[in-house]
Amino acid sequence: MNETAPEKHVKESTVTMDAGEMRCDASSAPSPDPSCVIRAPIGLLAELTHRCPLQCPYCSNPLELEKVNTELTTEEWQKVMRQAAQLGILQVHLSGGEPTARRDLEEIITTASEAGLYTNLITAAVLLKRDRLEKLKECGLDHVQISIQDIDTAAENADRIGGYKGGSAKKKEVAGWVRELGMPLTINAPIHRHNIHNVEAIIDYAVSLGAGRVEVAHVQYYAWALKNRASLMPTREAFMEAARIVERKREELKGIIVIDAVVPDYYAKFPKPCMGGWGKGIINITPSGRVLPCHAAESITQLEFDNVKDRPLADIWLNGDAFNKYRGTSWMKEPCRTCPRREVDYGGCRCQAFALTGDAANTDPACSLSPMHEEWAKVADVESHLASPAFIYRRPGGASPKPAPAKTPEPSDA
Amino acid sequence: MNETAPRQRTVISAESKPAMPRYIKMRHDAGRDRWIILAPERLFDPDPIAVEVLKLCDGARTVGEIAEHLAKEYNAPREDIEADIVTMLQDLADKGVVKA
Ligand code: SF4
Ligand code: SF4
Numbered sequence: 001m002n003e004t005a006p007e008k009h010v011k012e013s014t015v016t017m018d019a020g021e022m023r024c025d026a027s028s029a030p031s032p033d034p035s036c037v038i039r040a041p042i043g044l045l046a047e048l049t050h051r052c053p054l055q056c057p058y059c060s061n062p063l064e065l066e067k068v069n070t071e072l073t074t075e076e077w078q079k080v081m082r083q084a085a086q087l088g089i090l091q092v093h094l095s096g097g098e099p100t101a102r103r104d105l106e107e108i109i110t111t112a113s114e115a116g117l118y119t120n121l122i123t124a125a126v127l128l129k130r131d132r133l134e135k136l137k138e139c140g141l142d143h144v145q146i147s148i149q150d151i152d153t154a155a156e157n158a159d160r161i162g163g164y165k166g167g168s169a170k171k172k173e174v175a176g177w178v179r180e181l182g183m184p185l186t187i188n189a190p191i192h193r194h195n196i197h198n199v200e201a202i203i204d205y206a207v208s209l210g211a212g213r214v215e216v217a218h219v220q221y222y223a224w225a226l227k228n229r230a231s232l233m234p235t236r237e238a239f240m241e242a243a244r245i246v247e248r249k250r251e252e253l254k255g256i257i258v259i260d261a262v263v264p265d266y267y268a269k270f271p272k273p274c275m276g277g278w279g280k281g282i283i284n285i286t287p288s289g290r291v292l293p294c295h296a297a298e299s300i301t302q303l304e305f306d307n308v309k310d311r312p313l314a315d316i317w318l319n320g321d322a323f324n325k326y327r328g329t330s331w332m333k334e335p336c337r338t339c340p341r342r343e344v345d346y347g348g349c350r351c352q353a354f355a356l357t358g359d360a361a362n363t364d365p366a367c368s369l370s371p372m373h374e375e376w377a378k379v380a381d382v383e384s385h386l387a388s389p390a391f392i393y394r395r396p397g398g399a400s401p402k403p404a405p406a407k408t409p410e411p412s413d414a
Numbered sequence: 415m416n417e418t419a420p421r422q423r424t425v426i427s428a429e430s431k432p433a434m435p436r437y438i439k440m441r442h443d444a445g446r447d448r449w450i451i452l453a454p455e456r457l458f459d460p461d462p463i464a465v466e467v468l469k470l471c472d473g474a475r476t477v478g479e480i481a482e483h484l485a486k487e488y489n490a491p492r493e494d495i496e497a498d499i500v501t502m503l504q505d506l507a508d509k510g511v512v513k514a
């Protein structure tokens with residue numbers, strides 16, 4: 001107490017989720033506060049199960065899908081929701097796999113909502129019935145996000161991509177119920193070589209479905225998408241055209257729909273701040289309760305992860321090895337360490353850096369300043385101009401090396 | 415979900431009896447040997463002086479009593495201390511961390 005000048009005794013940290021694919025609806029401006037390393041997380045991505053009736057070849061789930069008998073129980077998820085709220089988390093994204101495959105979704109949502117969390121259901125929608133949706137709303141569900149593969153008039157293509165017959169029509173029906181029930185709707189459209197020609201139509205389709213927001217989500221090449229990169233990567237020209245369309249539609253549809261675009265980093269100059277910064281605002285929990293700083297973090301084989309069954313969530317967030325390993329900027333090497341963008345993108349994606357350089361502390365090759373960038377970007381260019389190989393569909397055991405199928409699998413192969 | 419009901423602003427004076435509401439948690443982070451305050455949307459990083467003050471904020475002591483206590487402990491002028499903690503607590507009250 002020796003200063004007389006007014007002094008701040010308590011530093012405040014406002015959490016923002018400013019970029020990356022896990023975008024929150026909260027869009028407060030980021031307040032740079034480098035002195036504070038740990039902020040309360042804002043969002044929880046709860047992968048309730050890895051079960052899913054669809055088989056999207058770009059699925060962000062790990063190649064080794066977790067089995068149903070390892071999933072957390074109802075009580076365990078309820079405990080997670082309470083702990084998350086206590087930790088300061090505002091929004092929980094109930095995801096998967098397909099979260100509606102859990103019969104106890106009602107109970108989990110009720111607990112989350114009672115704990116004060118804003119609940120967002122991220123669903124492929126094909127398992128939903130109208131009365132269940134109504135029930136979920138009664139339990140406190142705040143927002144629904146439905147993923148689509150293509151527009152309704154290209155249902156055949158959509159169903160081929162998702163590996164699920166009738167999926168496209170069903171999603172349209174469920175989107176209608178969401179609106180009838182007066183709930184806010186987001187349409188998420190993963191974009192790749194097999195639907196990029198329809199970007200404009202997809203945005204218009206989202207408008208016609210009554211969505212308040214549409215995500216033009218260029219596929220991120222991790223996990224299953226990395227396996228299928230040669231089938232999914234669009235050409236640079238196709239990407240540039242799609243980017244122009246998004247710009248134009250944003251102007252056209254101002255006040256009608258919010259268009260969020262996730263850019264494919266193969267065609268970017270600088271990387272995205274993965275998860276808005278490692279251990280900065282987001283927690284991901286797998287079906288078995290493993291707590292990850294990012295949904296792909298398990299691909300970094302040197303990291304060890306805590307489980308919510310063994311340790312309180314707040315303790316894991318504050319003190320867990322995996323979270324502290326790449327939090328902030330002090331772990332960085334050159335060129336990131338001295339780069340003026342280091343607090344903008346945090347050196348990009350750790351998982352991508354690990355996969356391509358063998359060290360997760362290296363600069364993400366998506367960055368044009370990475371020594372590996374050129375070589376890496378060339379891969380996309382080459383692959384995108386070759387004929388598209390058959391999809392390796394996302395299903396248990398589907399990623400293990402088997403003789404490649406000679407023909408494009410039909411949905412009925414599932 | 416960002417509307418909070420407009421309430422009366424809490425004004426901190428020497429007579430206020432401040433306390434942290436139940437949903438605000440100040441706890442010791444053993445891993446880093448420091449204190450943190452967990453609040454619904456935020457995390458606060460109090461310095462040792464703030465920790466000391468907040469520990470004394472039990473809803474029974476007045477700001478004046480807290481200042482007096484600390485003035486003895488630190489052997490510093492009471493007026494300076496009182497002015498300092500009024501400013502600090504006012505800031506925290508405006509952020510919903512402290513009620514009085
Ligand atoms: S991306 Fe497709 S396969 Fe993966 S969880 Fe979502 S709907 Fe299921
Ligand atoms: S060098 Fe590192 S910090 Fe700088 S732009 Fe590239 S990835 Fe970001």
